[in-house]
Amino acid sequence: MALSASSHAQPSDATGVLVFADGSVVWGRGFGKVGSAVGEVCFNTAMTGYQEVLTDPSYDSQIVTFTFPHIGNVGANEEDHESRGLGAVGCIVRQEVTPHSNFRAQQEFVDWCAANGKIGLSGVDTRALTRMIRKGGAPNAVIAHSPRGAFDLDDLARQAAKWSGLEGLDLVPQVTRGVLEDWRGGHWQLGHGYGEHRNEKPHVVAIDYGAKDNIFRNLARAGARVTVVPARSSLDEIMRLKPDGVFLSNGPGDPAATGEYAVPVIKGLLERDVPLFGICLGHQMLGLAAGAKTAKMFQGHRGANHPVQRVGGGWGESEGLVEITSMNHGFAVDGETLPEGVEQTHVSLFDGTNCGISIRGKRAFGVQYHPEASPGPQDSFYLFEKFVGMLG
Structure with a gap:
């Protein structure tokens, strides 16, 4: 079904629809959860890992358009979740989802979407939709699925227009853990699943702003004992855990909004010379x-093939090296606003935006991309070893 963002005439086989805030409509075939959900429509260029993408808490309140046309053909399983019950509210795909063909599959993708609260829309010209987003920015819309094809388009358009959008929105409270957790999951191996690690030192306290599980696995693989704490944990609560270092996780929403309560804690950690490592929102x-x-980006970066170059931070002979990275962000640190003492260490080769910083005189650094991949290349796994290594 071709993209038609202006026609309201409903095709006879349409059981799903995408309705934009201006009232324009994209028809398709619905699958997964029945109902509707509002969010920002973005696109992801990864060719693999749709299950990991859809369970990434950073996609909260977003509808993911997959540019790769064949989504769902390897099914779903219990091992590839990045969170439980969190992530994107829906997805848009080109081809109708076929039965799975993969030895690891435990469930059909359409059934997995229904069980995990994801609304799907297939039969859409995703190339045209992606071009529309690239030209006009990421729009607000409502995705809806009705097996009977019954939709109130005016009401859906009102919902899309009424939604505030991501700018100024703190989404972390709805994705963070509610209680402290000692992380025990190890790295995954085919045929063995996730083993348990038995590290005791160094001790990393990870603040969960909507973290992907593979981050904790990589910290453990690098040799750390990991304690995960809720996003609103106070400085005193964190320091009572006697961390050797603190990790600042990824997450959804506007960093400036979340920063109202998170930034004072991070400043306190910097004042106490606690080593810090931040990813994405962190x-x-x-x-x-x-x-x-920080600033809202026009269309954001989402995919598993984004080139990032090391440009500073004392990398020595490896300065200038390019890493192929996994990304998922709609906000970025404005490189033009970096103050004295904060060095830009990485930049995107797509558009030159900031992708990494380090703070002089402190053991503190962060990267905009996702070195834990899942999905994506493993070029940046070394960053976990770099962080854990600086903790002694």
Whole structure:
């Protein structure tokens, strides 16, 4: 079904629809959860890992358009979740989802979407939708699925228009853990699943702003004992755990909004010379704590093939090296606002935006991309070893 963002005439086989805030409509075939959900429509260019993408808490309140046309053909399983019950509210795909063909599959993708609260829309010209987002920015919309094809388009358009969008929105409270957790999951191996690690030192306290599980696995693989704490944990609560270092996780929403309560804690950790490592939202809030500013991006970066270059931070002979990275962010640290003492260490080769910082005189650094991949390349796994190694 071709993209038609202006026609309201409903095709006879349409059981799903995407309705934009301006009232324009994209028809398709619905699957997964029945109902509707509002969010920002973005696109992801990864060719693999749709299950990991859809369970990434950073995608909260977003509808993911997959540019790769064949989504769902390897099914779903219990091992590839990045969180439980969190992540994107829906997805848009080109081809109708076929029965799975993969030895690890435990469930059909459409059934997995229904069980995990994801609304799907297939039969859409995703190339045209992606071009529309690239030209006009990420729009707000409502995705809806009705097996009977019954939709109130005017009401759906009102819902999309009424939604505030991601700018100024703190989404972390709805994705963070509610209680402290001692992380025990190890790295995954085919045929063995996730083993348990038995590290005792160094001790990393990870602040969960909406973290992907593979981050904790990589910290454990690098040799750390990991304690995960809720996003609103106070400085005193964190320090009572006697951390050797503190990790600042990824997460959804506007970093400036979350930073209202998170940044004072991060500043306190910097004042106490606690080593820090931030990823994505954690990187952005580390930048805010150091005196920089963040900004909403026009279309964002989402995919598993983004080139990032090392440009500073004392990399020595490896300065200038390019890493192929996994990314998922709609906000970024404004590199033009970095204050004295904060060094830009990485930049995107797509558009030159900031992708890494370090703070002089402190053992504190952050990267905008996702070195834990899942899905994506493993070029940046070394960053976990770099962080754990600096903790002694």
